[in-house]
Amino acid sequence: MTPPTTEARVSALRPQLEAWRRHLHMHPELSFEEHETAAYIEAELKKMPGLSVTRPTATSVLAVLRGGKPGKRVLLRADIDALPIHEENTFEFKSKRDGVMHACGHDGHTAILLGTAKLLSEDAANVAGEIRMIFQHAEENGPGGAEELVTQTPLMDGVDVATGLHLSSGLPAGKVGIRAGAFMASPDMLTLKIIGKGGHGAQPEQTIDPIAIGAQIVSNLQHVVSRNVSALESLVVSITQFHAGTTHNVIPDTAELVGTVRCFSPELRQRAPQLIERVVKGICEAHGARYEMNYDFGYRPVINTDWVAQTLRDIAVAEFGEGDVVEAPQWMGGEDFSAYLEKAPGAYFNVGSASDEADSHWPHHHPRFTLDELSLETGVRMMYAAAQRLAAEG
Numbered sequence: 041m042t043p044p045t046t047e048a049r050v051s052a053l054r055p056q057l058e059a060w061r062r063h064l065h066m067h068p069e070l071s072f073e074e075h076e077t078a079a080y081i082e083a084e085l086k087k088m089p090g091l092s093v094t095r096p097t098a099t100s101v102l103a104v105l106r107g108g109k110p111g112k113r114v115l116l117r118a119d120i121d122a123l124p125i126h127e128e129n130t131f132e133f134k135s136k137r138d139g140v141m142h143a144c145g146h147d148g149h150t151a152i153l154l155g156t157a158k159l160l161s162e163d164a165a166n167v168a169g170e171i172r173m174i175f176q177h178a179e180e181n182g183p184g185g186a187e188e189l190v191t192q193t194p195l196m197d198g199v200d201v202a203t204g205l206h207l208s209s210g211l212p213a214g215k216v217g218i219r220a221g222a223f224m225a226s227p228d229m230l231t232l233k234i235i236g237k238g239g240h241g242a243q244p245e246q247t248i249d250p251i252a253i254g255a256q257i258v259s260n261l262q263h264v265v266s267r268n269v270s271a272l273e274s275l276v277v278s279i280t281q282f283h284a285g286t287t288h289n290v291i292p293d294t295a296e297l298v299g300t301v302r303c304f305s306p307e308l309r310q311r312a313p314q315l316i317e318r319v320v321k322g323i324c325e326a327h328g329a330r331y332e333m334n335y336d337f338g339y340r341p342v343i344n345t346d347w348v349a350q351t352l353r354d355i356a357v358a359e360f361g362e363g364d365v366v367e368a369p370q371w372m373g374g375e376d377f378s379a380y381l382e383k384a385p386g387a388y389f390n391v392g393s394a395s396d397e398a399d400s401h402w403p404h405h406h407p408r409f410t411l412d413e414l415s416l417e418t419g420v421r422m423m424y425a426a427a428q429r430l431a432a433e434g
């Protein structure tokens with residue numbers, strides 16, 4: 041008798057995948073607070089023979105499978121945290137926690153990696169190398185769980201290659217999106233305080249008006265994007281907060297601006313603070329104001345290793361056919377998967393989760409966000425095949 045195909049095994053696992061995902065969806069926890077989530081994941085992994093299950097940090101879980109054949113060490117990653125959003129979905133497994141919701145799909149990522157662990161545990165004797173499956177806390181909130189795991193624990197010691205996925209409501213369920221090279225941006229934060237001199241709104245000539253100066257800075261920062269950076273490179277500078285003043289007839293002393301700066305290129309990322317400060321300094325000096333500027337580097341950009349992206353593409357084509365594999369578009373969002381890529385080659389990819397039937401076209405971080413659960417099967421088939429191919433290759 042021929043053994044069942046991966047597709048058949050994963051299809052048989054569908055009710056379990058849904059049960060895991062729905063349980064997690066009902067019990068979301070915020071970044072760094074994933075205590076019940078981690079306990080649940082740990083308990084489920086301990087039902088699977090052959091896995092060594094540990095807790096590298098208080099709210100993360102690591103399952104290691106040492107295969108029966110020689111091979112490489114592969115890291116598979118799922119993030120497990122939820123968001124401070126009040127869910128507006130009405131299905132029976134909606135969040136039971138007011139104001140907290142799995143609105144990014146990390147419930148699905150966790151179910152997918154649990155499913156992958158189950159399949160790998162069932163055929164441990166035939167698996168090559170060592171598969172480390174990390175259920176990572178705190179992707180949604182900087183400094184991020186990945187950084188903690190990479191710098192404070194031995195998770196990445198000896199890892200040869202890493203992969204992970206994000207479900208995508210921008211891609212139809214059943215499809216896989218992969219891209220080599222720069223994939224996701226670095227989300228850095230700019231805070232700026234303009235220190236002028238307040239006074240009567242009727243006599244602006246006696247003041248140094250931080251609001252007028254701030255307005256010039258906001259519009260001139262777009263010149264950094266359009267006139268200091270090549271049109272072939274991507275840079276986004278968005279001022280997203282502007283706080284100043286208390287009433288209609290007083291020019292305030294100060295104005296505070298906050299914004300986000302995003303790009304794909306590590307070189308441009310290093311240059312961006314100087315380009316921005318030059319504009320801020322010039323405008324403030326021209327008008328006699330002072331400023332305080334803080335620039336906080338967030339997650340690094342996600343830059344996929346070409347050969348890993350190509351291997352994942354080959355796997356996706358073999359599993360689903362050329363028609364269901366697309367080139368994932370670059371996007372300016374950030375992802376702390378980049379922390380693993382500092383230590384080993386790897387690639388991050390998308391699995392489509394959108395469909396009309398599941399009403400799952402809503403954007404990530406929206407109160408109506410949800411998944412077509414076919415994406416759980418697609419995700420397991422990809423991760424299971426990736427674990428085997430990446431461990432055996434080379």
Ligand SMILES: [Zn+2]
Binds near residue numbers: 144
């Ligand atoms: Zn998110």
Ligand SMILES: [Zn+2]
Binds near residue numbers: 145146179
């Ligand atoms: Zn996410």
